[in-house]
Amino acid sequence: xxRLLPAATCGTMLAALWIVFMVVPNExxxxxxxxxxYFHVAAFWAAYLGFFVVAGASVRYLWTGxxxxxxLAEAAAEVGILFCTVGLIMGSLWAxxxxxxxxxxxxxxxxxxxxxxxxxxxxxLRAFGGDDEAVRRWAAVLGLIGVLDxxxxxxxxxxxxxxxxxxxxxxxGGSGLADPWMxxxxxxxxAAVLLLAGWLIRLRAQSARLTEEVGVLRQEALARGGAx
Amino acid sequence: xxxxxxxxxxxLDIEWRTREGLSTVFVLAVMLLVVxxxxxxxxxxxxxxxxxxxxxxxxxxxxxxxxxxxxxxxRENDCLAGLLTxxxxxASIYAGKLAANVVVLGAMQAVVLPLVGxxxxxxxVPALPGLVVVLLLGNLGFSALATxxxxxxxxxxxxxxxxxLLLLPLVVPLLIGAVVATRMVLADGLxxxxxxxxxxxxxxxxxxxxxxxxxxxxxxx
Amino acid sequence: MTAGGIENFPxxxxxxxxxxxxxxxxxxxxxxxxxxxEEEMRELRELLRR
Numbered sequence: 001x002x003r004l005l006p007a008a009t010c011g012t013m014l015a016a017l018w019i020v021f022m023v024v025p026n027e028x029x030x031x032x033x034x035x036x037x038y039f040h041v042a043a044f045w046a047a048y049l050g051f052f053v054v055a056g057a058s059v060r061y062l063w064t065g066x067x068x069x070x071x072l073a074e075a076a077a078e079v080g081i082l083f084c085t086v087g088l089i090m091g092s093l094w095a096x097x098x099x100x101x102x103x104x105x106x107x108x109x110x111x112x113x114x115x116x117x118x119x120x121x122x123x124x125l126r127a128f129g130g131d132d133e134a135v136r137r138w139a140a141v142l143g144l145i146g147v148l149d150x151x152x153x154x155x156x157x158x159x160x161x162x163x164x165x166x167x168x169x170x171x172x173g174g175s176g177l178a179d180p181w182m183x184x185x186x187x188x189x190x191a192a193v194l195l196l197a198g199w200l201i202r203l204r205a206q207s208a209r210l211t212e213e214v215g216v217l218r219q220e221a222l223a224r225g226g227a228x
Numbered sequence: 229x230x231x232x233x234x235x236x237x238x239x240l241d242i243e244w245r246t247r248e249g250l251s252t253v254f255v256l257a258v259m260l261l262v263v264x265x266x267x268x269x270x271x272x273x274x275x276x277x278x279x280x281x282x283x284x285x286x287x288x289x290x291x292x293x294x295x296x297x298x299x300x301x302x303r304e305n306d307c308l309a310g311l312l313t314x315x316x317x318x319a320s321i322y323a324g325k326l327a328a329n330v331v332v333l334g335a336m337q338a339v340v341l342p343l344v345g346x347x348x349x350x351x352x353v354p355a356l357p358g359l360v361v362v363l364l365l366g367n368l369g370f371s372a373l374a375t376x377x378x379x380x381x382x383x384x385x386x387x388x389x390x391x392x393l394l395l396l397p398l399v400v401p402l403l404i405g406a407v408v409a410t411r412m413v414l415a416d417g418l419x420x421x422x423x424x425x426x427x428x429x430x431x432x433x434x435x436x437x438x439x440x441x442x443x444x445x446x447x448x449x
Numbered sequence: 450m451t452a453g454g455i456e457n458f459p460x461x462x463x464x465x466x467x468x469x470x471x472x473x474x475x476x477x478x479x480x481x482x483x484x485x486x487e488e489e490m491r492e493l494r495e496l497l498r499r
Contacts (some may be wrong), residue, residue, distance in 0.1 A: 090468060
């Protein structure tokens with residue numbers, strides 16, 4: 001089944017692009033810029049998926065010490081941050097013509113920035129934490145704590161001065177999806193993006209596993225070389 | 229329980245005896261306050277609006293250094309390794325260290341609060357009980373995560389910068405809750421601060437428990 | 450909130466272009482890294498066999 005992933009991803013992605021650019025009508029108020037919405041939302045779904053995978057894999061690693069779980073966590077964090085960044089950039093490019101600003105500290109956006117920071121620090125810990133085996137465990141603890149923080153972040157950002165006009169949230173949330181094809185577009189795009197995220201996570205996890213195996217082989221070769 | 233109290237007493241003893249840690253933390257807090265006040269340079273009628281954010285920004289930044297220091301000292305003398313060989317449950321070590329941090333940071337808050345009142349022209353006295361509650365809840369939540377991650381940070385290569393890097397994103401919700409709660413308490417008393425207090429309380433419960441359960445994974449060697 | 454129209458096309462284009470470039474670059478980088486690692490693994494295995 002894994003073999004089908006690249007093909008399935010490409011196929012769905014083409015379908016999504018077709019629908020988003022050819023089938024879906026122009027949105028009444030926002031015009032063509034609204035088409036950013038489909039991939040923007042899908043990207044964040046992929047990012048959240050990534051973060052929850054990090055949490056799950058972290059728990060598994062702490063519980064069983066499974067290396068596979070550790071590689072999965074490492075991969076999901078990186079891919080999650082990638083899609084989170086992508087989502088933020090798309091959001092910014094959508095916001096500029098519609099709201100007139102490149103950025104704003106409204107609740108939803110603030111929460112996204114906080115999450116982005118948490119998982120970036122996760123990646124930093126793995127990258128610069130040193131070569132100690134314990135780094136995997138620490139990263140797992142961080143991955144778990146990050147996800148525990150999410151509901152609290154959601155509640156806390158509502159306390160911020162809300163300037164986000166309701167009409168925008170509605171549109172973002174989907175009640176502005178007048179035409180049925182828009183819903184189809186969103187779901188197909190989401191499917192395509194999630195498949196892509198899955199593919200990238202699989203590749204990245206493989207990368208982690210290979211790096212580890214190569215490391216082991218190198219050690220062995222050095223040891224042998226010394227003996228000879 | 230005994231172990232936790234013993235560790236609390238030991239840590240506080242060390243702090244009190246040298247007084248190095250306490251005094252540097254206090255002075256640092258004051259300096260930060262000065263920086264904030266001067267950087268904003270607001271007239272007496274506008275300055276009070278700044279008090280909640282300056283109070284908590286100072287707390288977070290000083291707290292980072294204060295907690296980090298505690299663990300650096302431990303590391304230098306390998307105390308933690310010694311503690312772990314004794315039949316002490318890591319969770320108890322966590323509890324002891326958490327309590328010690330809460331006490332030290334609480335003392336820092338006691339110094340900072342009146343100074344914020346002084347520098348930013350805010351009368352803290354009427355709202356004092358409410359403020360104490362908010363300060364305590366914020367302290368506890370911050371210390372819960374800081375104690376957990378300081379144990380991680382001091383073992384990493386990039387140790388000076390690792391603790392802020394790990395901790396700051398995680399404590400943003402705490403910061404939001406604390407600032408909003410402080411603002412409400414100063415304006416209308418403790419009752420008005422319910423939203424902020426809810427966030428703080430939730431944060432505290434979740435992360436004290438999480439720290440308690442996860443500390444063992446952090447220090448196991 | 451009326452921003453419909455062709456004048457916003459640059460934003461639409463930039464959004465999709467940025468995203469696609471980023472994703473493609475990442476995908477290709479990953480595939481290349483994996484190939485290199487597999488290559489190295491083969492070499493090391495050869496070396497150890499001798």
